[in-house]
Amino acid sequence: MAIEFSVTKTILSAVTLGVIYTISILLYNVFLHPLRKYPGPLLARATIATMQKQQLDGAFPRWMHELHLRYGPVVRYAPNELSYIESDVVKSVYGHGKSDFQKQSVFYGKDLYGSPPGMIRANKESHARQRKLVSHAFSDKALRDQEDIFKHYVGLLLSKLKERAAEKKPVDMVKWYNFTTFDIMADLTFGEPLGLLEGSEYTEWVAALFGHMKTITISSVIRRWELLETLFQKMVPRKLKEKQKLHLAHSSTRVDKRLARETDRPDIWTYVTRHMGKDSGESLYPSEMHSNGALFMLAGTETTATELSGMTYHLLKDPSKMARLVKEVRGAFNSSDDIDLINITQLEYLNACIEEGLRIYPPVPTNLPRQVPIGGATVNGEWVPGGTVVSLAQYASYHSEINFKNADSFIPERWIPEGQKEYGSDHKHVFIPFSHGPRNCLGRNLAYHEMRLILASVLLNFDLELADDTVWPDQNVYILWDKKPLMIKLTPVEK
Template sequence: MAVIPDIPANSGTKVFADIIFTLFGLGFILIPLYLIGLVVYNVYFHPLSQYPGPKFMAATRIPYMRMILSGRYPQKTKALHQQYGDVVRIAPDELSFTNGEAWKPIYGTRTGHSQKPKDYRFYAPTFGGNPSIIVSNDADHSRFRRLLSHAFSDSSLRGQEPIIKNYVDLLMQRLHENILDGKNAVDMVAWYNFTTFDIIGDLAFGESFDCLKNSEYHPWISILFSSLKYAAYTNVARRLPGSKYLVPLITPKKIVSRRNTHLALTEEKVKGRITKSNERPDFFGNILKHNNTEKGFSFPELITNGSTLIIAGSETTATLLSGVTYLLLRNPLVLAKLQDEIRSAFTKEEEITLESCNKLEYCLAVLTETLRMYPPVAVGLPRIVDAQGDMIAGNWVPGGTIVSVSQLSASHSPANFKDPEKFIPERHMDDPRFANDSKTAMQPFSFGPRNCIGRNLAYVEMRIILARMVFNFDMELDQPEQDWTDQECFVLWDKPKLMVRLKPRHTV
């Protein structure tokens, strides 16, 4: 008779527990081994291992994520370029460039290479996942850009001039009311923001945000910056496994709720615009003529694009105007030369128009130099190299690598510009001292088919507003010891107040 071994009643559970225990044990050993292997591979054997950069940034993406969340991405990348040269490996599969020759291969199109796709993890997710002109595949992008470009043509700009002028008139009036003959310092960041948001609100939705009228931010704008910080959190979360669940988990509730309010307000504004005439020379006139056709925008696309136009078109221009005011007041000789140009060109304020401002060469050079010193979009905008790989500024880059030109690093690089930390507008006026400057290295409006559609509009606003500020007021910084450009940056700069004392030259 066979002897049946004495098996304890709970032996099944014990075997199961043993298996789990062994798996845990293996995991405990294998996962760290895998991670160590990955780090060693990334640093020493990865196809990008020959590129310069700190080893800890080549090893894992964690330092990149910390850099994004720190709000110091442009400054830290600039410091890396100063240490390692014109190409730096800033993450295991990502390179940052500063050489002017990198713009075309990364952002342009060339024979044999189609447009490199954007790395969308870098951009905030759009409303309901619907495409916007900035976050869209090539087909949607062409559809949006074709209908929108009408609003940015020279003839549309001329049609928009009276709208812009109304708001600049109101800005001047409000400043005269608020400055108490130079005794009262005013926050020029706020006043420039009020003006550019009112202008873009009118050009996008047919009604301003009434910031200048009420001398305060509209709630839509107060919450805007949260939506930029949202992009920093989603950028980090979307690089981790299970990102779908992580984004809501790691993004602060306040930021999510403010973003939702922003989208609800945009929806309301779009609904308001639809009820107005399509003959206005604004952004939506031409688009709405194609409503309900294949070429047109769906309602959710009107919302995503409306939101994009407001953010892209107002914060950037206000940033540049704040920057130029600060840099002029820190550089009295440049300010004196600009005052001389503007005050001798015009005897009456009404003479300051789109056309007459185009003749102010020094004013243009001052604005261009500000775009170099303090670019409103200071970060590198990431693109993905096509599978076949590509040569970028003399470097072979394998397919799948994420690449960008870091705007702040490129325009502050001593390899590109002589005395890069000095504010010298003459470098943009053929001054022989700067003959070797690499002008193509700075592309503040980006490059290629997805460059800034609003560049000319931005120049119109910047030239008219700067000319009228200098024509109307003598200005001085209220806190001259403060380094105002020392700011955090979440795609756009998080600007502190810029307190300026204004003394009127004329009364209105």
């Protein structure tokens, strides 16, 4: 009995101490923490669990928007994290010369392709080396050389859509945009397509990528709880681990296969390997090539298809704007053969629609966290302690009346001269859908070329109509939007 009593007493003491410690942390976070002056929900200021519930629910960007509407331009949404929606934070945190603001490592996690990591998780020096080499593949010259690749797959898209239109059945344009962008990027990254357009279905690997976003979200939550992460890693079924290995091997094997082949095709690795070893002898390690290959396949596909889907939806919800864009496209080109990557940049309203699509439905709607350097720094005009996590809330920033008039409305005119009288006061400096500074998206110009070419080609050849009354943007977010089908009726244009 004495032993049982002693064990019970020990357990109770441990539980009591645990409860006291937890309460102490919560009280410290609310009343004594260096960020205590910043507004935010009480529970969110006390514990990261509030924020993490929103992430797991897929509601984080809209939650941030609600918080900024309630509390203002700066919100403390977790004990040590601040969210901003004003444009000054773009330069003060993400801008050139601000590289001491490191990415929040717990958010991005480890590089699954090994060490040294690819560009996403590389340190300042490694990132600069890798970016210098890879940037050759995304130069204006490279994009011009790659034009035939783009046009080949866009032509295949049009052919497949004509077949579906003849069947007089609605098509899911989310899928068709994804088929096109994945085939283009696979050709550029692996030197061969994935065959999505030809097969008109997702391959198992591509389908797994979409589900992988939820896994990444769950992993980022678990990483914040050390004990849970240890238990989670031990409890992951062997089959799931094997599936992850196969997923990683799919990209790395294809990259290796492409690198083993000598060719002058204007794909990414032709430009990268052409410059490796030159000047200072800089090169890429195998793990960097594998990691960056996977990055190209995700960043250059899903995000572009997302923007095309969102823009198409918003245009169809406002027939006057769709009619204006269609008139511009069909007035400029008689056939798809007339379109090239140079003359299409001259379509003012098309460019405005793309910008407005990126604003109202940003492909990456969540915050991209950075950590304030040791010693602290000025953020948005105020001194913030070192170690604090700060970020721009993209979705909230773009939907805030502080930054954009009629922020929830799709208004391409705000981006062209005729709209400046009414929308000239918009704070467009806050608009960074491809991020900003030395860590901005390297494939920005490629994405714009793809979006212009694909959308203009579709509108030149088809009249589009929504097939149902789905409120399509009402979606969850797991790093990227968890998109619903976008069912559209296609009517070929008589020429």
